[in-house]
Amino acid sequence: MVNESNRLEAPLADPSRRRSVREDLRRIWNRRDFMLFAAGSDLRTQQMDTVLGNVWHVLNPLLQISVYFIVFGLILGTDRGVGNFLPFLAIGIFGFGYMRRVILGGAKSLYKNRGLIHSISAPRAIFPIAVMLTEAAAFGFPFMVMLVVAVVTGESVSLRWLILLPVFVLQSMFAVGMGFIAARITFYFRDFENILEFLFRMAFYFSGVLFLVDKFVRNPTARQIVDLNPLLDYISLYRWAVMDIPVGSRLVLSAIGWAIVAPVAGYLWFQRRERDYGRE
């Protein structure tokens, strides 16, 4: 049994007080089994009512790239400057989709778990984190599809692939941080969920998911700004690992910077209002 408040010594305290960050982090760590289990359960129920079940986890990404390949590769021809457009597209779409789902899922997580939140004194940060773990596990399928597409279309397996995992970790840290922020905003302002959907749709077209940014952005100042776009940073790093499309050091630093700043700032900002989240 986890003894979170040493009962004999525990002082009388306001039950709605804001806990210290230290205490809160300890309580989150104590719930690690919960977060992993919740992630597994979610993954299981996502496709529970469908005939094909888990096949959709692979089928969905395949169908998605087919559509984009036909529209943007064959019809509109945005593939200029990209030798091997199919894996380029696959990495862009899946890498972007992962961040989108973690952040949107984070936005909904407080509302979705209100049953638990109303009855159990657990740190609320476990919910956006559990969403990230769920999506990280679900990302395994498209990740495989991505690599298979790359190899089938002529990319060779290389040592650079080893960088995929650390990039994924950085991307997850960034995404969960933004998930915290989205959760707090959505709690007070439910409309934000819709706004967020729109922002992602827009970002999808502006973040180089479908085209090589280098070929469209030539102005050096604009280029510097583009490099700081976290949505693009992680995708570019994946592309570098799998397709050897070069990235600059500024982009690498930006990717690392976002992965540190977003979760720290996001968590602290989320936790400041912790005690509100149980209220109707």
Add this chain to the structure above:
Amino acid sequence: MSRKGQRAIEVKNASVVYRVYHDHRLSLRERLTIGRRSRRFTAVHAVSDVSFSVKTGEVVGLIGSNGSGKSTLLSAIAGLQPLASGSIRVRGDATLLGVGAVLDAQLSGARNVMLGCLALGMPRDEANRRFDEIVDFAGLREAIDRPMRTYSSGMRSRLHFSVATSVNPDILLIDEVLAVGDRDFRRRSLKRITELQKNAKVVVLVTHGLHQVRKVCSRAIWLEQGRLMADGLPEDVLDQYVNFTGGADEDLDADD
């Protein structure tokens, strides 16, 4: 383990005021056309200037008419309801059990048992080990693999109670959950409440089952329109309450 008789809940001049809005949330269009006029609301004093304290090892029955502020007071003790004035302090963590509370309705009862235990901070292996005992106590062996949305409210409450009491909570706040369980379950749950009491935990029980209060509570608190009317031994408080509500009625009060 804590000593008996240590102060565990301390409520000092607590007041909770709700704003009950007469109209729905204004849309942007209405806000623009009606102008800056704010929504009309009535301030409801759900809990007014209530003070009491509870020591470890006490089981308190919270009684009163519908809308008397019992549930509001309970969620304030759980830290879910902001106070307009006064203060509430508790020792340790409070777990609130309410009717109809669902962890995740799409998931099976079994997964909900696990989620509930883990969210309360139980390690995974302990949750696995105690799984059968929790399910058996809830009497849900047959239904445990069905999604929880197929459960009746009684079944949900049984599962919830069983999970919440399996971790030995410092303070257990029960909001009419026992009323929806069947007779057999009620008997078992009252027994478990007595066990918690022996372990120097605190249980606060909101109920209309006066018989339960007599049977299991060491103390009763009567709220009416948010005000504390009486606080003391169950028999004394219940007598006053029964007189207030129009005399004893054997058919109503002999609820189990």
